Amino acid sequence: MRLSVKRKVSGIKAKTLKDRKNMTFEHRKKIYGYECDVYGHLNNANYLQVLESARSEALIEMDLPIAKLKEMGLQIFVIHFELDYLKAIDLEEWVTVKSRIMAMDRLKSTWAQEIYNGKGELCFRSSMIAVFASSGKATRISREMYAHFQSYAHSDPPNNNA
Numbered sequence: 001m002r003l004s005v006k007r008k009v010s011g012i013k014a015k016t017l018k019d020r021k022n023m024t025f026e027h028r029k030k031i032y033g034y035e036c037d038v039y040g041h042l043n044n045a046n047y048l049q050v051l052e053s054a055r056s057e058a059l060i061e062m063d064l065p066i067a068k069l070k071e072m073g074l075q076i077f078v079i080h081f082e083l084d085y086l087k088a089i090d091l092e093e094w095v096t097v098k099s100r101i102m103a104m105d106r107l108k109s110t111w112a113q114e115i116y117n118g119k120g121e122l123c124f125r126s127s128m129i130a131v132f133a134s135s136g137k138a139t140r141i142s143r144e145m146y147a148h149f150q151s152y153a154h155s156d157p158p159n160n161n162a
Contacts, residue, residue: 023152025058025099031089042089047124048081051113054097055128062152073134074141079108080129087123094118100154106140107132109149 029050037043042050059065069075089095096116103110108131115124132141141149 021151022154023100024154025054025061027054027057027097027099029053029095029097031091031093031095033091036091039088040091042093044085047083047085047115047126050095050097050115051099051126051128054099054113055111058099062148064148074145075133075136076109076130077133077138078128078130082127084125085123086125087117087121089115089117089123095123101149101152102127102154104146104149104153106143106146107138112154 031042035042035046035049056066059069095118098114098116100112101109102112108129111128111130113126113128114122117123131138133139
């Protein structure tokens, strides 16, 4: 039996579809010592935390912060990651994480994320698939919620040649 989250998406920011379509969310962050390995590079396990922070900020920009999703009885669970470490990120480096929704349906979404160093060099890229859930079980989101997420979806592939 499949559940459907049918609660209203209220308080959504009044951006036009034109302003939102193909949206790339950017999140800047400084890398601190506690996030680094003994070589002074961002520890490979901490990349996932940086990505999670960037996706959380993207959801806030979509007017769907985690707390609001929780109130609506909706969760987003990561089920798959592909990670490409391209260039080390050093201690105290300012990085920019670019996040995009690349594809989605009412059950899951695929995000592309890239991390750039302060020089604008591509250091890391990932692809992530997440499933929507309610009460800990996969569920289809409402058509209204789907339309809201889809309005931010990116139709172009990420720039992997930077």
